[in-house]
Amino acid sequence: MNVLKGFWHRLLQLIRGLQWLWTLDQTYRPRPSRPPLAEIDPREIAPLTAAAPPEEKAPTARWYRAGEACQVQGISLADGLIYQGLAPRSRSACSPFLLDPSLPLAAAIEGPVPLSTAAPQAYADLSPQQRRCFLEWLAQGRQAPHIPVGYILTFIAGLETRILHLLAQPPDLSNPVEELLTLLLELERLYHCYLGIEAVSTWCHQLLELCQVQLARSCQPETLVALLPQNELPLALRVALGLRVQQNQTLPLCLLWAWYGSSGATTSLRTPAKRCPQEFEALLMIHAPASFRLPPDRPVLPPLILTYRSPYSLGPSRSEPWTPPPALEVVRTLEVEILLKTWDPLQPWLERVTHALDPYSRFLGRNPDRRGSPAAVAWLPPEIMTAFGNETVRTLQTWLQQRLxxxxxxxxxxxxxxxxxxxxxxxxxxxxxxxxxxxxxxxxxxxxxxxxxxxxxxxxxxxxxxxxxxxxxxxxxxxxxxxxxxxxxxxxxxxxxxxxxxxxxxxxxxxxxxxxxxxxxxxxxxxxxxxxxxxxxxxxxxxxxxxxxxxxxxxxxxxxxxxxxxxxxxxxxxxxxxxxxxxxxxxxxxxxxxxxxxxxxxxxxxAKTDSTPDAPPGIDLPPASSPALALDARLLQARHQDSHGAAQLLAEIFTEDTESPGDGSSLGALPQINSALGLDVFHHQLLQSMGQQILWQRSELEALAAEQGLMLDGALENLNDVAFDHCDEPLTEGEDPIAVNDWVYQSLQAA
Known part of the structure; x- marks a missing residue:
């Protein structure tokens, strides 16, 4: 057993020695030299690539103008006037009011969702239910009555951001001016829609003044006057006039007339200016000069300095910090109210226009329901007839142009x-x-x-x-x-x-x-x-x-x-x-x-003789050269005087109990003749009485004729003959009642 262990120990040492020899060989073995750079093929160099960062969506945040539609997570916003899209990584002033579609949104809500405070809120700080409530209020036209005031103020804060951005643009650019007009109209709408909410009306009023000042510096006078509110003295008018006085420029007629109406000076004008104000203004713009030079001895005017400070301070949001803009000096100009109270260049022109419109004003006073009719337009000065006529007047004018x-x-x-x-x-x-x-x-x-x-x-x-x-x-x-x-x-x-x-x-x-x-x-x-x-x-x-x-x-x-x-x-x-x-x-x-x-x-x-049968009717012929019978004019005059005296004597003897008909003259007096009409005094008196009204009962005219000792039928026949001779028409028409032609009567009176 010990022999076997020694064998394995020697074998392991041998392997370690071989490994050490191989390492020495790899370390000290000679290597080939590196070729020059010119000999290296660029295609043999492998490209170096860095690790790709995590994928991120490009920012899409932008401002949507009035009427420009967009969608936020399935909710359609057709009216625009919002910031919408993905926010960029860098800090942006619009970020607190940006409708970010990446933020969570509740599927549905039941009624308005309350806010924790009655102040503007950053969109990112709202809960999903509050975002849903805010978007639905925007989609319904921004006019729902029962909505927490914080949502309205959040929308107004976005408008304020856009207005301050436009104020930083050069005033001669047309696009900022046009957009300011749309923002001004939206602020006026919100002001009247939520007039009972003091926070909304106060902020809208401040922003309206801000827009008016910018428009006064950028708009033409005619455009500015068309935008001014009626029956009040707007700030834009004071600024526009003050800037022109400050620069010693002429004052346009339209601005002076707008000041005249807004300051209450029109109450001193006479009836034509009050009864027909549109016609009065149109005629004044035609006749008065387009501008007026400033008086050389004008008084020293105090300065007019306007600043703006945002009424709300939106605290740091959970997404990005935001600070409201500091106090901003909007304009520095002159106060012209003192000047225009002591200098009235329009007065002589107002008198001329009043005199020109006086007949038209009187006609409207008698006929208030006939404004625009041909009879009313006939009293207007020719310069404004077409502008204030109705369809009948315009049709008649077109017909005249076609004929001529x-x-x-x-x-x-x-x-x-x-x-x-x-x-x-x-x-x-x-x-x-x-x-x-x-x-x-x-x-x-x-x-x-x-x-x-x-x-x-x-x-x-x-x-x-x-x-x-x-x-x-x-x-x-x-x-x-x-x-x-x-x-x-x-x-x-x-x-x-x-x-x-x-x-x-x-x-x-x-x-x-x-x-x-x-x-x-x-x-x-x-x-x-x-x-x-x-x-x-x-x-x-x-x-x-x-x-x-x-x-x-x-x-x-x-x-x-x-x-x-x-x-x-x-x-x-x-x-x-x-x-x-x-x-x-x-x-x-x-x-x-x-x-x-x-x-x-x-x-x-x-001295007159009978007219020849061939002569036209109504022509007096000259006297004959050798009259057949010579009359003694002096003898005839003497006989006439004798007859007149006898008639007076008989009238005193044969006096009736009642007054004689006619005008009280004696019976023997010859009736006087109206040389213009050929009527005697009785017919002339009857004609005068008939002019009192245009429609008579027959019994009434018979009584008038009897007062003159005339029979009605014969008297009317004589009067109608005279009327035909002078007017080519009868004086009366009908049997009972009897109508008197007023034009014929007036013509006979003027004869």
Missing amino acids: AEQPWALVPGRELIHPWAGAGVDKLKKKEADLLRQLLAGFGVGFEPDLASTGTVFQARHTVVLFRLDSQVSHSSAPSADWDVAIAAVEFLAALEMQRPQTETSKPLGENLPLFQTLKLRSEEKVRLEALWIARQHRALPWRRAIAKLKKLTLDEQQRLISLLDQLPTPPPQAARWEDLQHQIRLGLATAEPTAPAPDLADLS
Whole structure:
């Protein structure tokens, strides 16, 4: 046994010796030298690779603008205005309010989940149930009424972070300004939605001022005014005006008017500015200068310094620490309230606009339900007619443009003007309505003939009307020229002569047919209107008696100018004899007539002879050269005086118990004649009484006629004959009740 143990011991020593010899051989064996680097093939060098770090998702956190939709763990947020995505490893100011989709979220909740404090919370610090509640409030439009205030403040804190980021951008960039507008609108919405929560309304108000200040520095004045709240003095307006005063710039009109309205100064304005504020502002912006220079002796203004401090301090969250921004000086400018209380550059312009809108304001005061109608728009200044008219006004303006698109004048049926104004069933406008229609069309730069202002008559639906363009540079409300009445009377007279000629669709211009009109002292717009009247009368001239009546209404001086005008008329060959005869008659009639005489003298009546059968009706013929019977005018006058004395004597003897009808004159007195209408005093008095109302019972008019000693039917027939002669229409219509045509009555009164 001992022999065996010795054998194994010697064998183990032998193995250890062989191992030691092999190690010596490997250590001291000579090695081949290393070749030069140039001889090494780069492909033989194995690449060195480091250990790959654990896989990490790239950060995706960003700001979603208003209306930009996103999804957070299956919940759709369509309105934007949030930070969402995976947060980067580095610290970020948006991290506390970042909606991180990697954080756990509860599957469902029942009702709002309360928070531990009524202050902003970091999204990472919320529990899964609280995150679910916050995301559902965002998804439902951020307007749920019963929501813990901490969720609302957390959302507002994210808006604050974005606003402060935009304030750090250059103010001339358009994108920050546009985004500030959207943030301002969202803050206003939250302010009104949660007005009862003081913490929300206070913070929203501070951020709104912050946005307003930035907009005042960056926006154009017109854009800024459109964003300002009404009926209050916003901070943005004070800053915008203060910055311009500080830099000695001109003050824009829109900013001054906004200050005027916000500071309560409009309460001192008169009724037009209060009754029609939109029309007032539009007209002011057109007429007043676009900007005003500062007064050289302006007072020293105190500084206006605005700072902002976040009302909440969000403590360190479990995820990342966050500190609210320090106090920030937003703007340093001047306080302009003192300046604008002592300097009012708008006052003279406000007076002008008030005067221009006064007729329109009075019309709206009587007709508050007709705003925008054609009758209301007719009282507006032409500059703003289109902007404040209704669909009827816009349709009428389009129709006028189409009619006068490629020609200076156009012939249209009268119904195409009357029906849009008064309705399809109306055939004639009243005098006041015709005046308003003329004002409305003049505002659109269009005139028409025959017009009430020039001819004294109102066209009807069946008549032909001439539309023509007016000169936009001319004031059409100025008084007519001295020769205007003469020119109108001459056109009416000459058109009546032309009635026997065939009517054509077109007529030669007045300047070619009647060169003598160029000698009259007329303005250019009056010549255009005169030519339009001439064209209209080619289609419907006045009756001969009415044309002569117009001539006799002229003054003596105008009659003399008309006679001189007629002497220059060219003689048409087809009607030479009749032309000379009528020309002679009218010259003689005008020269001997006295339009203002109350009654014709008997001596003048005795000199007149019977008219020939061939003469047109209504024309006074000259006295015969050799009368068949000579009357002694002095003897006739003496007989008349004797008869008058006898009538007075008989009236004293045969006195009735009751008062005599009429105006109380004696029975023998001759009735006075109204020379303009040809009515005696009784018919004239009845006409005056009928004008008191437009609808009479027959018994009432019979009583009025009896007071004048007249029979009603005969009196109405006489009055209607006079109305036809002067107005081409009857005075009354109907049997019982009896309607009085107001326009005819007014025309007879003006005659």
